[in-house]
Amino acid sequence: MRISELADRVGVPTSTVRYYERIGLLGAPIRTGSGYRDYGEDSATQLLFVHRARRMGLSCEQIADLLPIWGGANCTAAHARVIRLIDEKQAEIAQRIKELGEFARQLHDVRATLDASAPTEACRTDLSCCVPSGDIHVVPLELVTRGANQARH
Amino acid sequence: MRISELADRVGVPTSTVRYYERIGLLGAPIRTGSGYRDYGEDSATQLLFVHRARRMGLSCEQIADLLPIWGGANCTAAHARVIRLIDEKQAEIAQRIKELGEFARQLHDVRATLDASAPTEACRTDLSCCVPSGDIHVVPLELVTRGANQARH
């Protein structure tokens, strides 16, 4: 398939596809006789992975670290290293989720205060909600998600 | 307190403090006779909030949207708008948490495969783990966190 079809399927501009190829996040595809890039299904799968990973907040460099998993090159040597990388990424993700949960709880508290009190009174809540004293407990995911659903309907 | 003390307490460089003032994330403080910035406790509290929010992945623009909560200016008029903003932020956060959870699950699957199989065999797992077919279920937070703990010990 040509570059625009690939780009459309994954939902990125063609300029981004070329950029990812340039920085090594997407392998160079074969070319047609006239020099056009010609992609297969594997490219779509990989590009989708890269695109998703970017949306999760991983940097291009971090994604490049993860890609050898599917590269196949230098496979045996890379095995232990790749496992360690995955563990690190998972720890990072867990940390991010935890902090996001805390932040959501803070916002939830502010909202509750605003909701319950007269406008004029609520405005001077003085940031104390932002600097929680004592231990912070992780918000149960379902609680956060429920808040989101309320917001949408 | 002077700028370097404020910056040290919150853990950002002074250049960042001036930058936040410039783009409106931190109010301009009073000045000493000689023109030095002179901050009070409120500034420290607000700067801490901004710094935390940045670390959660909110953009400066998003943070600027949230700040009126504590601004006090134009209070009554802003009340409903601020509640809506909080709901939106919570929805965004919930979405981020959900996607991060999905991504963590994918990594978890890849890791399990690598762990269980011979290196040479695992290397050709062909990305199918990245494009889950069917519905994706949110990873329970505790599961993700457990993975992180395993990684650390």
Place this chain on the structure above:
DNA sequence: CTTGACCTTGCATCCGAGTTCAAGGCCTAC
């Protein structure tokens, strides 16, 4: 055989979020 949509390359530009620099003023200790 032309029109219009698509493709190629390299290079320049943009954006957010800071960081660094230059040129100079303040302040405290010695």
Place this chain on the structure above:
DNA sequence: GTAGGCCTTGAACTCGGATGCAAGGTCAAG
């Protein structure tokens, strides 16, 4: 009173992650 450390400003610079542009090649329809 001068050295060294902190402060001021505005402007320029950095960096990651793209995006856009110019100048030209390809290709299918009419």
